Amino acid sequence: MSGDALAELAVRRGFFFGSNGAYGGTAGFYTFGPQGAALKRNVEDAWRDRFTIREGNREIEGPTVMPEAVFEASGHLEGFDDMLVECPECGASHRADHLVEDATAIADAEALPGGEVEELIRDNEIACPACGTPLAGEPVEAFNLMFATDIGPGDGQPGYLRPETAQGIFVEFPRLKEYARGSLPFGITQIGPAYRNEISPRGGLLRLREFTQAELEQFIDPEEDEPPLDRVRDVAVRLYPATEQEADDGGYLDTTVGEAVDAGVVGSPWVGYYLGVAQEWYERVGVDPDRFRFRQHLAGERAHYAADCWDAESEVDGDWIEIAGFAYRGDYDLSKHDEYGDDAFTVFKRYDEPKTVERATVDPDMSVLGPEFGGDAAAVADALEALAGRDPGAFDGETVSVEIGDEETGDPRTVAVDADVANFSVEEVTESGEHITPHVVEPSFGVGRTVQTLLAHAYREDEVDGEARTYLSLDPAVAPQDAAVFPLVTNDERLTELADEVADDLRAAGLAVAHDDSGSIGRRYRRQDEVGTPFCVTVDRDGIEREGPDTVTVRERDSAAQVRIPVAELADELAALCSGGSFAAVEAEYGAVDAGVETAGN
Ligand code: GAP
Numbered sequence: 077m078s079g080d081a082l083a084e085l086a087v088r089r090g091f092f093f094g095s096n097g098a099y100g101g102t103a104g105f106y107t108f109g110p111q112g113a114a115l116k117r118n119v120e121d122a123w124r125d126r127f128t129i130r131e132g133n134r135e136i137e138g139p140t141v142m143p144e145a146v147f148e149a150s151g152h153l154e155g156f157d158d159m160l161v162e163c164p165e166c167g168a169s170h171r172a173d174h175l176v177e178d179a180t181a182i183a184d185a186e187a188l189p190g191g192e193v194e195e196l197i198r199d200n201e202i203a204c205p206a207c208g209t210p211l212a213g214e215p216v217e218a219f220n221l222m223f224a225t226d227i228g229p230g231d232g233q234p235g236y237l238r239p240e241t242a243q244g245i246f247v248e249f250p251r252l253k254e255y256a257r258g259s260l261p262f263g264i265t266q267i268g269p270a271y272r273n274e275i276s277p278r279g280g281l282l283r284l285r286e287f288t289q290a291e292l293e294q295f296i297d298p299e300e301d302e303p304p305l306d307r308v309r310d311v312a313v314r315l316y317p318a319t320e321q322e323a324d325d326g327g328y329l330d331t332t333v334g335e336a337v338d339a340g341v342v343g344s345p346w347v348g349y350y351l352g353v354a355q356e357w358y359e360r361v362g363v364d365p366d367r368f369r370f371r372q373h374l375a376g377e378r379a380h381y382a383a384d385c386w387d388a389e390s391e392v393d394g395d396w397i398e399i400a401g402f403a404y405r406g407d408y409d410l411s412k413h414d415e416y417g418d419d420a421f422t423v424f425k426r427y428d429e430p431k432t433v434e435r436a437t438v439d440p441d442m443s444v445l446g447p448e449f450g451g452d453a454a455a456v457a458d459a460l461e462a463l464a465g466r467d468p469g470a471f472d473g474e475t476v477s478v479e480i481g482d483e484e485t486g487d488p489r490t491v492a493v494d495a496d497v498a499n500f501s502v503e504e505v506t507e508s509g510e511h512i513t514p515h516v517v518e519p520s521f522g523v524g525r526t527v528q529t530l531l532a533h534a535y536r537e538d539e540v541d542g543e544a545r546t547y548l549s550l551d552p553a554v555a556p557q558d559a560a561v562f563p564l565v566t567n568d569e570r571l572t573e574l575a576d577e578v579a580d581d582l583r584a585a586g587l588a589v590a591h592d593d594s595g596s597i598g599r600r601y602r603r604q605d606e607v608g609t610p611f612c613v614t615v616d617r618d619g620i621e622r623e624g625p626d627t628v629t630v631r632e633r634d635s636a637a638q639v640r641i642p643v644a645e646l647a648d649e650l651a652a653l654c655s656g657g658s659f660a661a662v663e664a665e666y667g668a669v670d671a672g673v674e675t676a677g678n
Pocket of ligand 1: 239241281282284289291398399401518520521522523524525
């Protein structure tokens with residue numbers, strides 16, 4: 077199926093479409109229509125169920141606007157850039173690395189320095205895709221992807237729309253660790269919008285300026301905590317390690333999670349664990365395993381915070397797209413916030429037994445330091461204290477040198493202090509534990525890209541009763557609607573009333589149900605097939621005139637097979653089918669009917 081066919085279906089059937097069409101449209105922003113919003117919500121609920129509830133994690137919901145200081149600490153202000161080149165003729169903006177990748181065999185131009193990308197543009201005679209003007213000689217600039225804003229009126233505080241939901245979890249760590257009673261490991265999730273001012277948004281939901289992420293930050297003690305790897309040890313995964321990508325004849329490694337971790341192909345058991353959980357989850361919601369793989373980042377490709385990273389990738393319209401990332405972030409984030417923030421981004425790790433240790437300390441004589449260093453005396457005392465912990469041998473000589481920031485200019489300067497004035501000593505102390513900075517393992521999912529993958533992988537074309545049809549073979553767990561109810565004809569009051577009652581009963585049982593009485597029954601089936609409704613219920617005369625309880629026909633989308641089920645049992649049967657029950661078993665219980673209602677009706 078082509079991307080165009082999916083885009084056309086997405087608009088026509090109310091999955092998603094470009095936003096603000098009445099005002100010319102705004103590139104990079106999409107609105108989910110009724111079917112798309114329901115599908116997206118079901119994907120989010122399925123993710124929440126698997127990654128929050130079943131893992132015993134906790135979910136939070138933080139603000140989308142955060143102050144500049146957060147992004148100074150996280151490194152986004154400094155380094156969250158893409159390479160921008162602008163056309164001198166038409167003014168169009170382009171991702172310079174993407175232009176190079178499209179025009180050459182280079183797969184990872186993002187990892188190259190800007191100057192090298194400029195040379196590649198020149199040497200490969202790359203032209204503006206919009207108007208054909210050569211881009212040789214145009215500067216490639218770093219463009220920060222964050223949307224800036226002001227918090228409050230006037231000279232309010234500078235702020236940014238969050239570029240990842242993760243930072244909303246990291247900055248609240250000091251409080252979140254208390255809810256976890258200070259004990260590792262624990263995981264916090266967040267599902268919500270993230271914003272990136274992408275240079276060239278493209279591909280429907282694939283590269284947007286506002287999109288939804290579902291992220292899990294797993295906080296661990298790297299020395300002690302092990303994941304429950306046995307739960308996913310036998311899960312089959314298709315890996316594409318960096319070494320295979322770099323080899324001339326490299327290929328996939330079809331293996332299991334356990335083998336990949338044991339062999340060190342996946343370095344962190346925690347990352348391996350979540351690859352296994354994700355593999356099972358993606359298959360559960362309907363990703364085709366034959367069009368899915370985990371690809372390891374090449375060294376130059378990794379984000380500034382990641383020590384190792386694997387992407388979940390799906391094949392859509394002939395291209396591999398990243399739908400999730402699994403990064404080992406180490407202590408990068410918490411250390412940075414510890415350094416910049418006012419709270420402690422550490423946890424206290426209690427020893428099994430108290431330990432007696434030697435601790436070097438100083439007790440500087442301030443009556444000497446004060447007159448000698450004036451306003452800098454306290455800074456000198458602090459620097460001596462820090463040096464004692466770091467390098468006790470520095471106090472062996474007659475003088476000790478420490479670096480302080482000058483009180484007036486802030487510039488660093490080195491000062492010498494008489495060793496006797498420092499009053500250096502080594503004491504024995506008993507410690508019950510230590511403060512450690514947890515490491516972070518982060519599975520980070522793009523919800524829109526998952527939605528687009530599910531649609532692409534569920535798209536089918538076949539023939540029913542000699543007629544071509546298009547349908548979405550969506551799993552009932554995520555399909556926008558569980559069922560649709562039709563009266564076979566609309567000019568029969570008993571049928572229309574019963575159809576209304578049946579729809580109400582099913583809704584009361586918690587099912588998402590559409591009601592459709594417009595056009596022939598065949599057309600109504602086609603409409604539901606195209607939005608992936610797994611079951612259609614038709615209320616017909618036969619079902620109310622025959623002996624015994626009232627019955628309706630239930631048609632299963634993919635096979636177009638039908639069974640006749642008593643109305644009184646319908647809600648339970650459909651609820652079971654939507655929770656993964658087998659239609660063949662229902663057919664065996666009630667007996668298949670021929671597809672007579674497929675073409676009948678008004
Ligand atoms: N906290 C880690 C992080 O944000 P990322 O790889 O930049 O990592 C995670 O993003 C996921 O978010 C991606 O795998 C992708 O599915 C989705 N994503 C990222 N940028 C996107 C964009 N501009 N439009 C749609 N989805 C995007």
